[in-house]
Amino acid sequence: MSQGQIVNVQLMIPDRGPGLPPSIPLNRDTLVRVQINPSLAGTQDSIAFTITGGSAQSGDAVVVGGEQLKASGNLTIRGTAQTQPGYARDLRLVATLNGKQQATSGGFSVCAHPCAVENGPHHVPYQINPESLEKGVVGMEVQIVIVSDSGAIADLNEVTEREIVSDTHSRSASMNDFPKWNVQVQRVLQPVANVDLDWHTVNVCSLRAMLLAHLQGSQGEWSQDQFDEFRCARCGMNAAVVIKNSGYRITRIVEFDTANVLWLTVKKFSWQCTIAERTASAGPTPSLEVKMRVPPGNVATGFQFP
Known part of the structure; x- marks a missing residue:
């Protein structure tokens, strides 16, 4: 991509159901839709995705598919440790380009329902x-x-x-x-x-x-x-x-x-x-x-x- 070009990345943790706070299941895969504009196809660059905020209290999750994307598509995340009561919504899915943050999701939890x-x-x-x-x-x-x-x-x-x-x-x-x-x-x-x-x-x-x-x-x-x-x-x-x-x-x-x-x-x-x-x-x-x-x-x- 050309120097100074702005890449717009949009991502959102999918809604788990009416009336439910943002969360993903434990030990189950969750598909996240990502929009990347303009596409980075044909360049050496790609958008990298990680999850931040994990701890013994906040729970944790990992990206298990689509860790790097050049164009709009889907990535897969999985809850690996449950959030403790009182520590909801500390986890975030973060998108970076060459180490610079491009987008972040709203906070979410990991919990079985x-x-x-x-x-x-x-x-x-x-x-x-x-x-x-x-x-x-x-x-x-x-x-x-x-x-x-x-x-x-x-x-x-x-x-x-x-x-x-x-x-x-x-x-x-x-x-x-x-x-x-x-x-x-x-x-x-x-x-x-x-x-x-x-x-x-x-x-x-x-x-x-x-x-x-x-x-x-x-x-x-x-x-x-x-x-x-x-x-x-x-x-x-x-x-x-x-x-x-x-x-x-x-x-x-x-x-x-x-x-x-x-x-x-x-x-x-x-x-x-x-x-x-x-x-x-x-x-x-x-x-x-x-x-x-x-x-x-x-x-x-x-x-x-x-």
């Missing part, structure tokens, strides 16, 4: 107080696994999460708009390491009320949707964000068999869902189902339909 919620394989019928009509609870117990975009759940040790469940919908006509459950939000976000089991239940006394007041001996069903949200302390998120692939639908079915025994079926399956104007893509677990007789008593209902 949840990318999906798996259900199972453990899922079984669940009950509390099987001998009590007033205090009995029945439903499904299911294992929950939070998936890390780094490939290791241990990397989510500075991430908290919780589930959001929609109001009831998709009721069968026999339910006569019953039950009417509102959106449910866990009170506090919990560490990912504490996430283990989830329960989708119904009070036995509520089932009796449905039968006596609404179903009149016919089958009934209703559904709710569910997704999870998370907050990462490493990149300094101000508010919780929906986990992308965490959407599921939970359908409960109640019915009598020919022996007048009451059964509850709970189905949970992958479903793209929107709750309070926030949307999650369908989760990775296709479908789980349990079916159980509703106690108390061996004849399940503990009461005869009038």
Whole structure:
């Protein structure tokens, strides 16, 4: 290039998602688009790219592809050490020409984020107080696994999460708009390491009320949707964000068999869902189902339909 010629370099760390501070995943490649104007093709010069600001507190990253470019194109960076809470956005991607800085990115962090919620394989019928009509609870117990975009759940040790469940919908006509459950939000976000089991239940006394007041001996069903949200302390998120692939639908079915025994079926399956104007893509677990007789008593209902 001719002496004194100005080279304009533009680069930006790609957006990881709505509501997320600038960051890149741990142990995963991130593609960065670079604009170089004018092109240096045909000259002996090239733009060199490095990452600055790395430390034990700030985390670190390296350029693993496209370390030097003569023209607009892509380079690849990879997070190698996670940022500690309180040290967000200290890392920068820097472009130099013959040792002189030409451009620098905004500050960013390195952190693993949840990318999906798996259900199972453990899922079984669940009950509390099987001998009590007033205090009995029945439903499904299911294992929950939070998936890390780094490939290791241990990397989510500075991430908290919780589930959001929609109001009831998709009721069968026999339910006569019953039950009417509102959106449910866990009170506090919990560490990912504490996430283990989830329960989708119904009070036995509520089932009796449905039968006596609404179903009149016919089958009934209703559904709710569910997704999870998370907050990462490493990149300094101000508010919780929906986990992308965490959407599921939970359908409960109640019915009598020919022996007048009451059964509850709970189905949970992958479903793209929107709750309070926030949307999650369908989760990775296709479908789980349990079916159980509703106690108390061996004849399940503990009461005869009038």
